[in-house]
Amino acid sequence: MTFNSLQYAAFLPCVFLLYWALGHRQQNILLLGGSYLFYGTWDWRFLGLLLFSSVVDFVIGRQMGRAGTDRHRRSLLLTSLVVNLGVLGFFKYFNFFVDSATELLGAVGLAPATPVVEVLLPVGISFYTFQSLSYTIDVYRRRLEPTESLLDFCAFVAFFPQLVAGPIERATHLLPEIQRTRRRPRWYQVRSGCVLILLGLFKKVVIADALAPVVNEAFAQGEAGSGHWLALLVGAYAFALQIYGDFSGYSDIARGSSRLFGIELMRNFEQPYLSRSITEFWRRWHISLSSWLRDYLYVPLGGNRRGPRRTSINLALTMLLGGLWHGAAWTFVAWGALHGLYLMVDRWTGRERPDVDRPVGAGDLASILWTFHLVCLAWVFFRAGSIGGAFSYVLRILTFGSGSVVLGSVLLVGLAALAVIAVDLGQRTSGHHDVVLRWPELRRGLVYGVAVAGIVLFSGGSPVPFIYFQF
Amino acid sequence: MTTSVDDLGASEVLAMPEPRRRRRGARVLCAVVLVLLVVELVARLLEPQLSPAARWNHAVPGDHLENVERLSAAGGVDVLVVGSSSVGSGVDPDQLADDTRVRRGAYNLWMNGPSAQSIELLTSRFAMPALSPQVLVVAVSSRELNDVGRSQRDHVEVLRTSSAGRTLLTGEGPVARLERWITRASALVRTRQELRQPSRVLDVLLGRRERSAIGPRGMDTERVDQTLEILPAHVEQEREALRPFAVGGAELEALAELVDAAQARGIEVVLVDMPVLEEVYVPYHQRGVEDDRRYRAVLASFAEAQDVELVQARELDWDEDLFADENHLNGKGARRLTGLVGDAIDR
Numbered sequence: 022m023t024f025n026s027l028q029y030a031a032f033l034p035c036v037f038l039l040y041w042a043l044g045h046r047q048q049n050i051l052l053l054g055g056s057y058l059f060y061g062t063w064d065w066r067f068l069g070l071l072l073f074s075s076v077v078d079f080v081i082g083r084q085m086g087r088a089g090t091d092r093h094r095r096s097l098l099l100t101s102l103v104v105n106l107g108v109l110g111f112f113k114y115f116n117f118f119v120d121s122a123t124e125l126l127g128a129v130g131l132a133p134a135t136p137v138v139e140v141l142l143p144v145g146i147s148f149y150t151f152q153s154l155s156y157t158i159d160v161y162r163r164r165l166e167p168t169e170s171l172l173d174f175c176a177f178v179a180f181f182p183q184l185v186a187g188p189i190e191r192a193t194h195l196l197p198e199i200q201r202t203r204r205r206p207r208w209y210q211v212r213s214g215c216v217l218i219l220l221g222l223f224k225k226v227v228i229a230d231a232l233a234p235v236v237n238e239a240f241a242q243g244e245a246g247s248g249h250w251l252a253l254l255v256g257a258y259a260f261a262l263q264i265y266g267d268f269s270g271y272s273d274i275a276r277g278s279s280r281l282f283g284i285e286l287m288r289n290f291e292q293p294y295l296s297r298s299i300t301e302f303w304r305r306w307h308i309s310l311s312s313w314l315r316d317y318l319y320v321p322l323g324g325n326r327r328g329p330r331r332t333s334i335n336l337a338l339t340m341l342l343g344g345l346w347h348g349a350a351w352t353f354v355a356w357g358a359l360h361g362l363y364l365m366v367d368r369w370t371g372r373e374r375p376d377v378d379r380p381v382g383a384g385d386l387a388s389i390l391w392t393f394h395l396v397c398l399a400w401v402f403f404r405a406g407s408i409g410g411a412f413s414y415v416l417r418i419l420t421f422g423s424g425s426v427v428l429g430s431v432l433l434v435g436l437a438a439l440a441v442i443a444v445d446l447g448q449r450t451s452g453h454h455d456v457v458l459r460w461p462e463l464r465r466g467l468v469y470g471v472a473v474a475g476i477v478l479f480s481g482g483s484p485v486p487f488i489y490f491q492f
Numbered sequence: 493m494t495t496s497v498d499d500l501g502a503s504e505v506l507a508m509p510e511p512r513r514r515r516r517g518a519r520v521l522c523a524v525v526l527v528l529l530v531v532e533l534v535a536r537l538l539e540p541q542l543s544p545a546a547r548w549n550h551a552v553p554g555d556h557l558e559n560v561e562r563l564s565a566a567g568g569v570d571v572l573v574v575g576s577s578s579v580g581s582g583v584d585p586d587q588l589a590d591d592t593r594v595r596r597g598a599y600n601l602w603m604n605g606p607s608a609q610s611i612e613l614l615t616s617r618f619a620m621p622a623l624s625p626q627v628l629v630v631a632v633s634s635r636e637l638n639d640v641g642r643s644q645r646d647h648v649e650v651l652r653t654s655s656a657g658r659t660l661l662t663g664e665g666p667v668a669r670l671e672r673w674i675t676r677a678s679a680l681v682r683t684r685q686e687l688r689q690p691s692r693v694l695d696v697l698l699g700r701r702e703r704s705a706i707g708p709r710g711m712d713t714e715r716v717d718q719t720l721e722i723l724p725a726h727v728e729q730e731r732e733a734l735r736p737f738a739v740g741g742a743e744l745e746a747l748a749e750l751v752d753a754a755q756a757r758g759i760e761v762v763l764v765d766m767p768v769l770e771e772v773y774v775p776y777h778q779r780g781v782e783d784d785r786r787y788r789a790v791l792a793s794f795a796e797a798q799d800v801e802l803v804q805a806r807e808l809d810w811d812e813d814l815f816a817d818e819n820h821l822n823g824k825g826a827r828r829l830t831g832l833v834g835d836a837i838d839r
Contacts, residue, residue: 231688427691428691429690429694432690432691433689433690462516462519462523463519463520463523466519466521466522466524466526467523467526467527469520470524470527470528471527473527474528474531474680477678477680478531478680478684478687478688479688480684481681481685
């Protein structure tokens with residue numbers, strides 16, 4: 022069941038109506054049951070894994086609260102890390118490491134017999150593993166009291182609006198939200214939740230899904246070393262817009278759905294393509310992951326406290342692992358490495374502390390465009406099927422390869438870019454994600470009407486899965 | 493990072509008296525309805541200019557649909573030939589009509605890269621009722637019967653989810669019924685496949701039409717004069733459609749449904765195993781010759797079980813000069829195959 026399916030359109034109102042007819046404890050039982058049902062529609066076999074992860078971290082958290090010594094607490098944290106990362110590693114990276122090791126040994130003349138294991142990737146495992154880990158780490162750091170309710174903890178790990186693709190919530194924020202008694206939502210909360218869902222669907226269906234064929238065509242050509250350079254450049258822009266529309270659309274629907282239950286989720290995107298540097302980009306793109314990596318990886322590694330050289334190493338390591346988090350492929354590692362390099366250059370050139378609150382002006386256009394193109398270059402590696410394919414793609418653009426350009430595709434990408442710029446500039450200048458709610462009613466109604474018409478126009482057929490579901 | 497209540501635009505709303513809030517809500521709703529009505533009106537104005545293929549998500553060439561409509565109005569055809577683009581260039585309906593001396597003639601209704609399920613859907617729900625043939629020639633190759641081919645699955649999905657496909661499919665529960673109702677009621681829904689492509693909208697506004705090589709009786713005339721040429725892009729496309737490969741399952745069931753539907757209408761069915769340039773085409777299969785043998789054995793036993801005539805064209809020798817590429821005959825090859833089909837119909 023995806024957010025852009027008819028099943029979800031029926032599921033959400035049913036859970037919503039039932040939820041507000043129940044008391045607090047029953048609400049959490051419903052949230053847990055609904056979340057497991059939601060997850061089970063993908064593959065019910067992985068429900069056991071979700072429950073296992075939740076129970077392990079719940080028990081470890083409770084034991085940590087009772088542990089008398091720091092050594093005992095450390096060993097419990099280590100157990101949580103080994104179990105969670107072990108499960109993640111097995112399901113996500115087993116074949117990658119076996120294949121890479123086989124290739125490496127093959128290159129030096131050895132041909133080992135390698136195990137062939139067909140490992141299916143459970144949907145959302147990277148997201149809920151990190152979310153669950155944030156709990157044990159924060160309990161270990163004494164930033165959070167361990168919960169005594171298994172029900173609340175399982176509902177926190179499995180909360181369906183953000184279970185399969187985030188935002189990766191911190192236990193310090195979402196767990197208290199799950200635990201507190203929630204008041205019946207006011208009309209403005211329901212209305213604003215619905216507006217976020219509408220906005221998210223618009224980004225997903227009208228921007229991301231509409232651009233998918235253009236992106237597929239461009240990468241099929243570019244990776245094979247063919248295609249006109251302009252078509253490939255437009256294809257790279259199209260992918261930047263597609264992945265943004267897809268992922269931020271998902272986050273908006275997640276936040277909107279969650280708001281209907283009186284639970285606020287964190288913002289995951291803050292107009293990232295209006296960033297003036299890569300450092301600023303990472304404060305605005307997939308905020309829940311970048312802040313997770315900062316707090317639970319970069320800072321424990323020493324952050325920027327141990328001199329410039331160590332800071333660079335920490336940055337590179339964090340971004341490499343951030344790349345690998347997305348998937349078991351060298352293309353993701355290359356994407357992370359490029360961003361690590363960009364961030365290091367930002368530090369060397371003194372742009373490591375961007376003023377993210379400063380309004381965007383015409384004078385920022387050059388730095389915004391430069392940053393966008395750096396991001397697009399990294400996206401080519403992220404999207405390509407292989408490192409070689411990504412290099413072919415980039416080389417084809419740089420050497421002005423010839424071929425044909427489909428005017429319709431260029432037009433479509435241009436229209437999608439205009440839509441993204443309009444939404445993001447509106448949000449940035451107003452400072453609100455749901456800026457449309459502040460507009461006069463006629464203007465608001467016209468915007469809703471255009472959004473609904475756009476969704477109808479670009480939908481139909483089987484719903485296209487969200488890109489980040491594969492991670 | 494969390495959103496404050498003020499972020500929800502609450503303060504202004506809460507400060508408002510209740511009747512005013514309701515009035516504002518009604519105005520918003522009116523504006524939404526107004527926009528949707530305008531969009532629907534535009535779609536209705538553009539609909540007559542759009543290609544009929546849009547209703548089928550362009551899985552069926554538009555010229556076929558116009559031809560079928562024209563022939564249907566003129567009383568239909570006696571022989572209907574269905575299959576993939578190989579059939580489009582491989583069977584000449586004019587020659588077939590001459591050979592078999594049928595009064596209403598023949599029509600060749602082919603699609604690019606279909607599966608047996610696509611052929612079944614288009615033929616039994618659309619073409620057979622519209623053209624009322626006496627003979628149905630179903631010409632297939634291993635590609636159409638591959639039960640695990642990705643492109644075949646995509647093709648039938650495209651047909652099923654097209655507005656025309658939705659309208660024809662029946663008995664699929666309340667959601668499908670609702671979708672059909674919406675499709676019938678809204679021009680925006682019917683034409684959205686076309687309207688979402690700016691270049692197509694531009695073509696409509698500028699009165700441009702795509703070039704077509706489909707004759708009035710459906711034959712693909714583009715390959716008539718071609719000599720053999722193996723193109724890498726086409727090779728890749730065919731290999732993808734044959735890997736992985738498994739014959740049987742839903743595709744074979746669809747073929748059986750098509751034969752049953754035709755026989756139930758009293759239509760005689762002729763099955764044709766389409767010729768291919770074997771030394772080139774057979775290795776495209778996942779397991780090469782083994783897959784091809786399996787396909788031919790399954791097709792032969794299927795024809796026997798269904799009690800239909802099977803033209804095993806591949807048992808003859810097909811030289812390179814009869815092909816435009818590895819699985820499309822040229823004009824010379826088409827003359828030979830059409831003769832074989834005509835003989836089978838006469839029998």
